[in-house]
Amino acid sequence: MDMSMSLGIMLLFMILMFLGVPIAVSLGAASVLCMAAMTQMPLSMATQSMLTAMNSFIMVAVPLFILCGSLMDEGGIADRIYDLAEASVGWIYGGLGHVSVVVNMLFAGMSGSSVAAIASIGKMSINALEKKGYPKDYATAINLSGSMLASVIPPSILMINAAATGNVSIGQALLAGFIPGIIIGLIFMIYNYLYCKKHGIGDRIPFESKKLGRAFVRAIPALLTPVILLGGVYTGIYTPTEGAAIAVVYTCFVSIYVFKNLRWRDIPRIMIKNARSTGTILFVAIAAKPASVLFELDGLPSTVARMIAGISSNRVVILMVLYLFLIVVGMFMDATAAIFILVPILLPAVQAVGVSPLFFVVFLVITLSFGLITPPVGVCLYAAENVTGLPLEKIIKASVPWILLIAISLVIFILFPQIIEVPVALVFR
Numbered sequence: 130m131d132m133s134m135s136l137g138i139m140l141l142f143m144i145l146m147f148l149g150v151p152i153a154v155s156l157g158a159a160s161v162l163c164m165a166a167m168t169q170m171p172l173s174m175a176t177q178s179m180l181t182a183m184n185s186f187i188m189v190a191v192p193l194f195i196l197c198g199s200l201m202d203e204g205g206i207a208d209r210i211y212d213l214a215e216a217s218v219g220w221i222y223g224g225l226g227h228v229s230v231v232v233n234m235l236f237a238g239m240s241g242s243s244v245a246a247i248a249s250i251g252k253m254s255i256n257a258l259e260k261k262g263y264p265k266d267y268a269t270a271i272n273l274s275g276s277m278l279a280s281v282i283p284p285s286i287l288m289i290n291a292a293a294t295g296n297v298s299i300g301q302a303l304l305a306g307f308i309p310g311i312i313i314g315l316i317f318m319i320y321n322y323l324y325c326k327k328h329g330i331g332d333r334i335p336f337e338s339k340k341l342g343r344a345f346v347r348a349i350p351a352l353l354t355p356v357i358l359l360g361g362v363y364t365g366i367y368t369p370t371e372g373a374a375i376a377v378v379y380t381c382f383v384s385i386y387v388f389k390n391l392r393w394r395d396i397p398r399i400m401i402k403n404a405r406s407t408g409t410i411l412f413v414a415i416a417a418k419p420a421s422v423l424f425e426l427d428g429l430p431s432t433v434a435r436m437i438a439g440i441s442s443n444r445v446v447i448l449m450v451l452y453l454f455l456i457v458v459g460m461f462m463d464a465t466a467a468i469f470i471l472v473p474i475l476l477p478a479v480q481a482v483g484v485s486p487l488f489f490v491v492f493l494v495i496t497l498s499f500g501l502i503t504p505p506v507g508v509c510l511y512a513a514e515n516v517t518g519l520p521l522e523k524i525i526k527a528s529v530p531w532i533l534l535i536a537i538s539l540v541i542f543i544l545f546p547q548i549i550e551v552p553v554a555l556v557f558r
Contacts, residue, residue: 204384223325233275417469459500
């Protein structure tokens, strides 16, 4: 096959994006135009495939997770999580740096959104670090990098999208992201400890068991959110979508009646705000479906599989090549759009060299997440600039060591896939 239709879609897509047309519109328009010009298929096929993508029980989890994260962001949960993290690890050398990492990990387990993490918990943490004498660019970099963990640690919105697109169990994919997220967080804390030792910064707070106990008790209602959300999914009591709905109701109740930071009249405003975010994500998913159909018709996945197999039969070599490719893609394309476009194309190729779909989903999400904190389209990077007022180039320079740590971590996961696969096999056997 000459794959002229696939090439035409990608070329039109890139041209429209370059002209400033929104991603979803660019992808949908490119697909429909190529379908009309290069096939005998009726255009109703495009609308039917879009309807199929939209009419998905699994995808309902995405807006529910986004809503849950917003309720936590505005409901006072971030403050209690920060206090707990400070009481837990603030006594270690470089204390507040460790607090920043831990609080991002905890918030990741609740919101599933990296942008929400840097805009809420990140802002609070950066201000606290600066008051204690940490360089502002260092404080921004550690929180910017930590915010990326929300795309890895469950309940990650990107992980849900990738799993749903690759027909991988969402419960297994969410659990598979947990261990890599913890490992990356621990590597961050080790680097923070060494950096603070070398530069003589990082006041410690005395460890007080009573303070830790009080902070834990105050945070219990917040900490129960991921327990409710994920516990039922892993035990099979309810599906991820049902779990997300239960978590929304619980978070709403806690924010209004326990923490009393929200009122019922705030809920419509939050839902409207989230409808915009949800609409963007689901619009991309819908627009990507006709493109996936045409790619399949054109034989693109099988062709890519043969090309990748022609590079090497070694699993590690293939993954390292894809690693570099996906980092570049993530830097220039929205991660959600990249997932919907690339998973149907690349998954058959990596399966042919022995990579499990579960590992590939986690690998893809972590790699594309680099684009959240790197120029030119890093939404978390620009959120950090907005929160701190620092020049963009200063934030980027300070973030380089942290990005390298994430890159090294992913190489470890490629070499030792058991880190991701074994815990899931033990839980879901």
